[in-house]
Amino acid sequence: MTIRTILLGTAAAMSIMSTAQAADAIVAAEPEAVEYVRVCDAYGTGYFYIPGTETCLSIGGYVRVEERFGRNVSGTSDWNSWTRGQVTLSSKSETEYGTLTGVITLRTNAENATNQTALLQEGYIDLAGLRVGMQYSWWDNDRSIGTGETDVISSNQTIHNSVRYMYETPNFSAGVSVDELEERYRTKPGEGPNNVGVTGQLFGKAGAVSGYLLAGYDTDTEEVALRGILFADIGPGQLGLYGLWASGANYYYEESEWALGAQYVYKATDKLSIIPGYQYFSKISLDSNGEFTGGDAWRAGVTVDYKIAKNLLTKLSVQYYDPDNAPEQVQGFLRFQRTF
Template structure:
């Protein structure tokens, strides 16, 4: 082989080797696909898919600043201010049994800057719901009251660990609940927590009228209460009429033996509403030696003003006057500013 042939053969071999090494060096891994958050519109506005799942999540809540006023509102002071923050997580997804819903609502009330028991974060609500069945910490139907602030149609705590079932159509609802009444209350001497209550409610809508009928039975006191509320769209607003009756003092209602009241929510425009109201109570004082009622009558009248300042920011002012037999008259209420998100 001549020197010229040897040089050409060596150059070809080096070129082939370098080409092989270069091909290996430039091989790069494919980039991982990125999954962006997707909007979920199956359950209303504000929901998005949790990445990698078919579960839709909604995050919301509010910040509230409120000043209450009235007789001895805080010790000997006639006014008291607090700030509340609430954060809510609601998750939904479709199943073979219908929509599976869960709610976690965390609340903090701050009345001062110290570490007192008033300044704590707690589970306001936490429940699982599917096919009309709801279990967990939840608000009772007794918590559902009118838009104004004059009415007093529930007693004691309205939030319980409970099991409830509700059947719903567009115009009719019916449900029953078993509730653990753990908070102490003052009815019969010696009564305490660890009680059980049973409530049931039916409601329906016919045209411009909606009605609610609610009953509750306190198994510890062996007393019960019933309550009815009727709403009717009338003119530029909505009329609300309500009443309640108790067989004796019980956890659900112990303000009086019976009561009736009414309010009218005047919707001035999309932002502004004025709601005057009045309520009458019969036989208000609880017996100090038994479970019956044994006192005079009372009435409350006042007005509530709601104003939407802008999207997500609203205010409410309530001024009420209360007068009862053998008692001092009282003016009370609150001023509230709330940012919803």
């Protein structure tokens, strides 16, 4: 067999195979059109549609760094550095019952590289005023009197697994909440976790004046705590007045039998606010039965908020605390916070 014969035979075989495979040729599928993220402006800025759904999602959070000072603020040290990272996911969509909301807030606090805590700060479902899950209580300090740091107007943890209902209008709201109070706390002997509390809040606004009235009942101690807060826009800022009373030490408030306080948020410029504050506590001591007995205290200080740049804030707080029959002390912090 000559080389010419071999080449001709190979070419013929390849031609036959090519013809046979042509009938079964694979055709690549057309690529699907890419769905770009769409802005959702129905619930305010920052929301976008989750691709392929009618659910809107926002992602926010902050990084916070603090330099804290005070007697034994960290073990036997009077100084401590501390960092927090927090991310909040908020989803919203419309149903036949109204807006369905779901919120997840994840938080990590770090004293140092090895002493860190990660936790679920919030995780709740909200529909038509009914909210269930881990959520901030109305007793939460940061959402009550304002941006100052002088006030002490709640006790223990202010985040609970709760079921609550809130009726809201722009100038009035009313709500009730049933809270699971899981943590141990210093009140009457034998009191422990797995407690239940009931809180109710009223809010009203008329012109430049607004106010809150809050009541909490601790079913374990069978004690009541009451708190009232009044805000009024006066001059270049806002005046805040507040008072508290407890029938006996309970989870919601056990700092004193009663307390009164005031603060003023002076808005010096668009970037600078100065907030002096004062609070007086009556009967801060507890006897062996968890009842208030005696001893008073007062607390005064000033907080300065300054906006360095867009989404970059700093806060300096210096507080003086003077209790009866105990050493007075100065404490506070310097904070830097980048929000997004």
